[in-house]
Amino acid sequence: MTSRHGGADVNPPDISRRRRIMIVAGEASGDIYGADLVHKALSLDSGLHFFGIGGSRMREAGVTTLVDSADIAVMGLVEVFKHFGVISAAFLTLKKILLEDPPELLILIDYPGFNLRLATVAKKAGVKILYYISPKVWAWKAGRVRKIAATVNRMAVIFPFEVPIYEKAGVPVSFVGHPMLDLVNVEMNRVEAAASFGLDPSRKTVGLFPGSRRSEIERILPAILAAADRLHKSFPDLQFVLPLASTLCEEEILPYLNSSGITPIITTERIHDLIRACDAIISVSGTVTLEIALVGTPMVIIYKLAPLTYQVARRVVKIKHIGLCNIVADRSIVKELIQDQANPEAIAAEITMILSNETYRATMNTDLASICEKLGGGGAALRTASLALDLINEKQDRV
16 A cells, blocks of 8 residues: 555565564654654564554654555544545555464554554454553543453553553553653753754744644644734744644645745754744644643644534543643643634734743743653653563463
8 A cells, every 4th residue: 555645665575574563653643652662672672573554753763664644644533534445445454464464463552543443353363462552541432441451462551540540441551651751852952942943043933833634734724824923913023933744745734834924944853952942832732742841842732623523522522631731730731722712813812921921931831841750751662662572472482
């Protein structure tokens, strides 16, 4: 299966080698975590061969990607329906391999709608399953724990509060820590970071973080750019930067930029240095908000779903916050603007508060600094790689 991005391997190498591991990461954050996990696993055993679904980071780590994660990275009922054909083809590609030429292990990274179905197939084929980055059963669809208990051999969770959920259901579980703690490493100060991107350190910089899914770009980027335009009118010296996720192409966002009055610097590299270069950030909800929190840059979190998806979500979501930094803190330390609240006026007003009110900004900075302490130590990918090898070796010991 090939990607219109040219992302999937057109002529994948032979995958009939022994000690093969299928790995599935359906989104940009999973691609990052998956790549780190593969690096660590290969450092422990260079004879492993990884293949499955991933993006550019996982390919660089040595994964043979039969499907590019960019082609299936969608969220919401409406969005999944629109991409059903591509997602279904991806599922059937992996299902065929699991049943006809099963690997030693299946590693699933988040992406539960797809991965839990695949887990059922793997269980039937007798393939061991390691699930890394738990589905958010603490937020919605708690019934998924039962399906996990019936199929998954071990959960590797990244939040300490997830452990008792799986222990209660009888699922073998290990708290491995949050992988982002190892990936966020910024040594430059704001001035140095700004200069490294060609920004003027004497001027304030606002980051525009529109997400990694095409559906997010369509639904959220216009509001972000409209808010940026308002901010530019109030602060004429403002500079704007926009990181482009590995699951997107620049051509996909250019129409939005061309119809706006904003010309941000677009970059695909050194996301954490870019975060440090910013004085404030407008960010979609997602893993990136935790990255921003760990770097310590003040932000506003926004999100919009298709109307039908949002109405369903309102009825099933059990948590008070959508931003990971707020969830980890168990209180609101960063303002969240959801659905109709995520309008240009409200977004611009919050960024104005961050830029103009020193006390407000200092309080947010202090609160963000406390997040790291709640996530444990580093080493998540290495711990998870060790769990993967343990599962493989358990199987071989019985042969």
